[in-house]
Amino acid sequence: MSIRTLALQCRDAARAVAALSTDAKDAMLRAMADALERDVDAILAANASDMAAATEKGVGEAMLDRLRLDAGRVAGIAAALREVAALPDPVGQLTRRDVRPNGITVERVRMPLGVIAMIYEARPNVTADAAALCLKAGNGVILRGGSEAIRSNTAIAASLHGALEAAGVPSAALTVVSDLRREAMVELLQLNDVVDLAIPRGGEGLIRFVAEHARVPVIKHYKGVCHLYVDADVDEGLALRLLVDGKVSRPSACNSLETLLVHAAVAASFLPRAVETLHARGVALRGDEASRALCEGVAAAGEDDYDTEHLDLALNLRVVGSLDEAIAHIRRHGSDHTEVIATRDPDAAGRFVAALRSAVVMVNASSRFSDGGELGLGAEIGISTTRLHAYGPMGLEALTIERFVVRGEGQTRNIHG
Template sequence: MSGIRADAIACRDAAPLVAALGTAAKQALLRAMATSLEQHAAGILAANARDMEQAADKGVQAALLDRLRLDGPRVEAMAQALREVAGLPDPVGVVTRSEVRPNGILVERVRIPLGVVAMIYEARPNVTADAAALCLMAGNAVILRGGSEALHSNTAIAEALHDALRAHGLPTAAITLVTDLSRQAMVELLQLVDLVDLAIPRGGEGLIRFVAEHARVPVIKHYKGVCHLYVDRAADAGVALDLLIDGKTSRPGVCNSLETLLVHRDMAAAFLPRAAEALQARGVELRGDERTRALVPAAIPAGDEDYAAEFLDLILAVRVVDDLEQAIAHIRRHGSDHTEVIATRDEAAAQRFVQALRSAVVMVNASSRFSDGGQLGLGAEIGISTTRLHAYGPMGAESLTVERFVVHGDGQVRHPQSRG
């Protein structure tokens, strides 16, 4: 038996023990995990320093280094995220619908755990803690397969979480960290249909496509985040500029950062030079169409590939559009169904924007950086789905459960037989 299959079997065997935990027990476990992270902070930061040094030696890009890096506040944020998840409503056992049928049977739809979730991710060590917390809160066991660049960090975090599991009498296999990081082992994990109920890849487009192409288990996919800000003719210029600066420059290497700015032609002359000055002062490179470059001479020509790009860097594609409908058409063509933002004081324009786009998150006069599970009230997120399966958008604990039918009767049969 291979090591990866043995790990998955142990995780599957732990899953019923997690599913049997009541709300109070899960809350206590997650709070203990948070405390354990804080107690192990020094070791976690030392492990992360090793990962950072090795990544820098390999010439890893700045955006990936930012995702990999941990410091005291980020470790504390991980612990706080676990406490926030512990404080959320327990999704397990929730009756989402109840109906008495004409024949007297009571039909309920009840949320239950998925079972075993395989989380496959790159760079971000915080995902180790976030994914574990969300899976446990939803009554699942989890298999964590992080990237080689974060191996030391992920191992240190998992050890802290395991201490809490042991203290609560639970097997450490409930949070299984894969240490065989070969592609062969990943492919084997993705094909364990008898053991793994769902795979969630989180990372670059290459990783997600690899997972989707090799998996036999169900996969939640999110290829990239090409997020747009449309500045409408009725926008408040100050609000629009704030949304732009926050969305593009606060952390450009994450999937909810802005990649394209669309500006209504009636706003372009007043807004674009001001926006360009603010962006360029923060080191942003602008790539624009002809109308943009007429107003911002420093912008370089943009092509279709720029409007479809997830730069994950201080680069922004810009286009002047004739109206709201052209902005919508542009997003439909180039978007990735992640997050779109409109800046406007026109309620009708806002409603049209929301109605016309099918992206997982649509913002009206709010930054794209709020497209995050923690910011949207999920405590933390295990990923973002743009695949419209059972979950769409940022996924929290509820998205790691499914509804099943529970039927209560009093002896009813569908085909009564004559008695005698």
């Protein structure tokens, strides 16, 4: 079946989704979660085949971590679907209401976008997360995952289709593209008369390819070069906790830390302690001359290192002479994803927040909270670092759009009497 035919079928099915009540959508999502838990053995078997093939191909550990499923991760995916079911439904939400001098009432009301194309790599959890969010927001979704996860994605989608059909929705509302040729992806991205939005999730190369070839609007997030700045007035124990959690807890995540900036006033006390802690956890360190003078086992960092999203147990270090110098570094090397300040000084925190335009700015909290679920959105559809209709982690509201609904009593603009 052609890509265009698949997309047209998804568009038709999306109308059935848009017609569902909130209760019906929520019941459908809960049934999907139950199905994932019921089919966990089949999903894990498919994932084991994907993992074996990826390992044989020499896929890197960061990609393997994203691909890997176990019973706990499947349970987490099911829990995320139930969280989305419990969230308020944005469809039909009245966001503004004004009465004009001529008596007409002007309302702003949320409606579904229509058809969302998800382009992603070795992230089988995205199959369920994207389905849940798109369907709850009244949309259809076309899923084009990477070849490494095709068996996992297909098994997850098969589990979810039963709940769709039980709700009276054609299975095409959740379409998995099995044609993994790049030409097929390009064809999908150019269907601007059918597809309303494309959301790529994966490495910078994939996202740039999608942006360069798409004729449909694209949500872009090229990379996550996230910083922790340790201020002169700081609780060093707190800063160390933020550092370890932000770098070590899941280094392959886009919200993990890539650079540590430390004020010179506390560098001599904080940096050796931080380096010892990170080395004990297997983190490779690169730093500027000032940080290397204070610590052993730190390689020299070039300027390109500060632009790099390592997605691994690697971290850059730099000593800065002031808050302004830290802000200047982030403006030069950051990716508008997530920035963190550790400080006891509310004025410094306020200046940090005001000076940076990143999608998420944290004060004394781990960068790992830069996630839709942690920020109260439920399972996130992606992260936008482009200033379109959505910025930062994207949840349900970002999959709807506001339109005008005007109510009158026969008012006309130019004809009177």
